[in-house]
Amino acid sequence: IAVVTRSLRRDSAVEVCEATAQTADLLHRLGHHVEYLDELPVPDSFVDDFVLYWALLSMALVRGGRRRFGPTFDVTRLDNLSRGLDRHAMRNLHRLPMAMARLAATRRRTNALFGRFDVVLTPTLAEIPPPIGYLDPMADYDQIINRLIDWVAFTPLHNITGEPAISLPLSSSDDGMPIGMMFGAALGQDATLIELAYELEEAAPFQRLGA
Template sequence: MDRISAFRDDALGDLDAVGLAQALRAGDVSPAELIEAAIARAEAVNPALNGLAFEAFERARARAAQRSRFGGFFDGVPSFLKDNVAVAGMPTMSGTDAWHPRPVASHGDFARSYLATGLVPLGKTALSEFGFSASAEHPRLGPVRNPWNPEHTAGASSSGSGAFVAAGVVPIAHANDGGGSIRIPAACNGLVGLKPSRGRLPLDKDMRQMPLRIVHNGVVTRSVRDTAAFYREMEKVTAHPKLPPIGDVTGANPRRLRIAVCTKSIEREAGPEVSRLTMEVAELLENLGHRVTVVDNPVPKRFVDDFLLYWSFLAFALVRGGRRTFGPTFDPARLDNLTRGLESHAARNLHRLPAAIARLARVRRVTSRLHDDHDVVLTPTLADVTPPIGHLDPTAPFEQVMDRLTEWVAFTPLQNATGEPAISLPLARSESGLPVGMMFAAQLGHDAQLLELAYELEDARPWPTVAD
């Protein structure tokens, strides 16, 4: 099936966010021209991609017209926020329609910082229900489709952001990651997706209150320099005092790294095609002068059950506290099978939860030992190529969906538990032409090291867009 591309000869062109910021400063384009171009692109492709959760086009136009009142490096560059963070004047529906939408009164902590960089939101992007699935295929809201092939998923949970950035609607969009949800859509859509170190970016109150903070905010972009510039600018707004600063990363580091490569997840080997592509990237790294060593996966198998139980507990808390959190219109009967199945799994196993959380909190001891001998660990982002729409249908029996999810999303949850940074880069293509992401993980706080390596790999093996 034909790709879905919004790229055209307009004010946005094929520039990334840094390129647009430079064009704005040079006076080559105006904020109003960029916003109008992005709105036109969104209107052109959203009927096919279904990535838009809430439209705020008039608000964006008004914001662009008042540019002198705002600041930030990206001032005037169009973007989107994912529909699970609080943005004043917009509802937060978190990928479900289980209650009636109502605008929130004020920005959450993340949106306040994000908007301080100057990015202009055109609205909010779609996600899987509460972000629980790696594919957004809501039975009533519909699936979010992949612009490389709309018969396939755009990944999740940050699916709408991934689809819109890949299609060329905007160059940068918010994503967040509680089990891979920055890296998964980056891998599926051919994008750069860095899950930063825990604490690197602010969280809204609901996410801060989790017993184990597995969720991390970030962005998906088409270029490494956009991701690097975003983190540089966010550090000017908010910085974690206990983490090494990322700073202004603008290129590769000449230092050669010790890189471990592993194609086996905790429970299974990646699919043959993905394993082969991963080893080809390992060979590229060797050719670039890095020291590459094949390793076995050191994480205990119990991690999978522990993470699933904690994931289920989050569903349990949302469902059982739904009316208190979302208001009297909350109707649990409108939740999908996956959310309800996770809630039931947690209810049956609550007695095991404290021990599971304790083990998840300790798993970084395992990865720290691995990082004693290796600067970076390379794995595939996902264990198999991107599946078609329907493979992760949330109306299917819970056991079927969970089996398929745990088989596909076999590598990404580890860094959510450890808090370590990991980046997905679109370094490979499947035989069918879909992007295949490669994931690089580093020690806590070493986000800059991942960006430096990403610059080097982007230069060595540039990746195409859907317009190429």
């Protein structure tokens, strides 16, 4: 099992890294071979390419919303995140072909990774849960997109490759907020993740909020 705590752009929060290390130690005690890696096998362009791909999807909503949802669709009522992504796509349409090609090639890199490891462990998110309003979609676009990139830092890789992943509530912060651990595997290895999840839940039963 490979362990990575550095996200696509930054190191995870200290508390999140500590929780990941505790999970890695649990895996070791259960008999799994654990090896730490410095980073995920993605190019430096991945984050920008992913945001542009996401922006393309938002552009389709903004520009085609009335055709898809009917005459009552009102683009002015969309949140700032959706409209900001639409603007980003319109300004960077010329970059889309190469961005999509680079994203499509990502699986070659992850295939090589899963040739060495059965499973990759990362935090689900790079930060502990933020206060309500921190990810307000009506905030300034630049603010919200940068906060999202920092926070949702590991899941985009699986969004692009289509490889399976599972998030398990294996830890919590000092103030009781859940810290998820994400396990990824090669395409078609969903059963490996489910079996591992059962093993981990038996060894360290998941905490129930409010219990």
